[in-house]
Amino acid sequence: MNIKLEMLRVFRVVAEKGNLAGAADALGRTPSAVSMTLAQLEDEIGAPLFEADRKNRLSPLGQFVLDESARATDAFARSLGAIRRHAASVAGTVRVAAVPSATVTVLPGVIAAFRAERPDVRLEISDVDSEAVRRRVMLDEADIGIISSPIDDDADGLPILEDDLGIACRSDGPIAHHVRSGDAASWDLLRLEPMVANPLCQLVRHPGVAEALASCNLEARNTSALLSFIRAGLGASVLPRSAVATETGELSFVAPNDPQTRRALRKISNPERRFSPAVGAFWAAL
Template identity: 30%
Template sequence: MAFTDASLTSLRVFREVAERGTLTAAADALGYTQSAVSRQIASLERAAGAALLERRHDGVRLTPAGHIVVRHAAEVIDQIDATARELAGLPDQRGKARLGWFASAGAVLVPHALEALRRTHPAITVITREGSTPALVRALRAGAVDLALVASAPPFRPLDTETPALELEVLAERSLRLAVPESHPLARADHVDIADLRGQRWIAAPRSGEDLLMGVWPGLDERPQIVHTARDWLAKLHLVAAGCGVTTVTPSMAPAVPPGVRVLPVRGGPREERRLLLARLPGPLSEPAARLAEAIRTAIGET
């Protein structure tokens, strides 16, 4: 079997697996059974004459051949979708940019950037998705997003070990802070000493799979008492405003902080710096994606 015999369905399934990281997640996203996904992958591997996936206990990883196939699969699928739109008499989407972003970026930064882009380039359509850093990196590799806003913590390792290396632009580097209720004893000063974090009641995101425990001060020298869990950062901040506990927050969230909350620096211990990165595959960006990247840079300065 030659690779020219590969079906469009198998290419779509393969790109979904590359993006989701597991056969099960891809099957759920596509509405297929896992065995159907496995059959499509096996068919594509026969056509390619090479293994495209390395099966591991925590999911799948693309082989070198898999990276080649997923890159070209994205191009083929986009071309076929564009042809289908044209045949149906729908407007083309050449003015489209796709952005992935981490959770707290959606509270202030992403809306601010999109609003500015609409004013300056109203013909550009932006499609966005929220995700964890590993999920967004997979989406970049699979060609499902053009740009990804991700956060990075020390020691600032590469986002993945695949080749080619992703291009990373540091948009900002800021210190992590603590959000406390205005009625809290810690709110009386202009900073919090790290020793005063002992015994606090924390509001954090639930830990699951590849996600970190977000909301608890890093390096805390005791088992944290987590009294509320929430993935949504605004929900965490409103719980803080209600006096339910404390949580961590980045300075970029300041415009979204509700009344009743004070955001304070923490002194003592190692500095907890966070980098905001714009990640993409190497090579030239499309004009819409380049315009979106510029709008994000401008929004960073304004927020």
Template identity: 30%
Template sequence: MTVNLPQLRAFLAVVDTGGFGAAADELGMSQSAVSHAVASLERELAAPLLIRSSPARATALGERLVPYARTALSAVRSLEAVAAEAAGALAGTVRLAATPTVCRGLVPGLLRHWRAGQPNVTVRVFEGDSAEIAAWLEDGTADAAVLVDPPPGTGVPLVEDRYRALLPRDHPLAGEAAVDVRDLEDDPFLVSPGGCETRLRELHRLAGARVTPTHRVRDLATLISMVQAGLGVTVLTEASRPLVPPDLVLLPVTPPASRRLALSGPRDRPWLPAVRVLAESAAARQWATEP
């Protein structure tokens, strides 16, 4: 049995993009070449790996093979990167994962900074929630990630992203310099489930305030639209400011609280040389969560 890297790249590209056409665009090759590579891999393994539907998805066997394929390609990319670094030619692609708020508030500035300092390194951004990002970093889907409140000593610290109250501009507290979390107890309160809700509950606990969410909304844009519609208020972070429309205000909260953002490579594998260089470059300057 002979399995080669182009076969694995084509297989993973279809899994990740959900289609042969999108995978072809991702890899810079024809759709027929992608189909041929996947079909040849299936012949080598004597079993179907993909369900040809819309979107395309892995079979049960394909799902079992995905982490091994990622590990194999990650190892090869690391070898190529180390060789390029030794030759003094740092180049290639770094796949960076981050949450939607971080992608909008912090990542644009990072990308501009990296493009100026390392023009031969391409950074591709993937959005996901905190759990997805951790999984992508572990299985090799992402080479690096901006982590939220990672364990001490993890990655390179970037910024303290401070919490803010999001209110309609006509809210009675909208003209205040800061909003006490306890003063929001009588308003319908909106939250995003998962890590965000956990952090907001801790913020309310520190303030001695109650929190009983009226709605749990996963999508940040929907959450903001609901505040616009007068359905409630919420607490976001400074990284959300680029998304705030003019009829809403984002105000400091008391007691002051923040979350830590850090840039990290994988925990259990060597970082790509390009990731190390980008992390060192990011650590060398101060960052704000506004673009």
């Protein structure tokens, strides 16, 4: 069977557009050329991929071939992108996907030190939650990932930072007031203010946090946004100590011990991908 990648690309566009004319416009070809490519693909497969000549309804086999075509053409596009990035920068490019708290606490110092040693390397940083970091690394959309996980979870990655989780709140709010008054630093204090949810809340095993999340109607995943919402008096949230350490007296950090909860930042990579020299150097810098 002599199926070419270009056949799969053309078929994918036709299936997504639902007609030859639209696909021809998108591909910069004539409808007859697109139709000929589809015919060649169906001849190679030995069965029709569409239910009708109008190309707006896939056969069951066609749906399977579409899924595989999408995987194949996406993988090719990622590889082509990597080649182009490397060609555009002699020193190379490093793509890092990190949880937002890492972009605030860890990466600035690492980047400053790395650029002092390797100023010719291009760095591309994106901040997303841990699950999205894992997906980007596995799909080769990022060279290095930084995830957040429980301190005792060593299932994947290498730890680069351990930190207390606690309640970030306004210094003039009811949570901070109760602590100053001598009340125990408990996760139950979250009942005193609205909760601003974020993925780190899921790492705390306490009914008070679960209750606060159940009634929460505001969520943010970016650390800067979370801190901004807390400053504005919209509620309190669960954050690492390091995310609040550089804040002025406007915000307070309360570290409950019922239970004490710590998280680890871990660096991850795709074991099936070989590091370029630039990526290897940044990995070591972390």
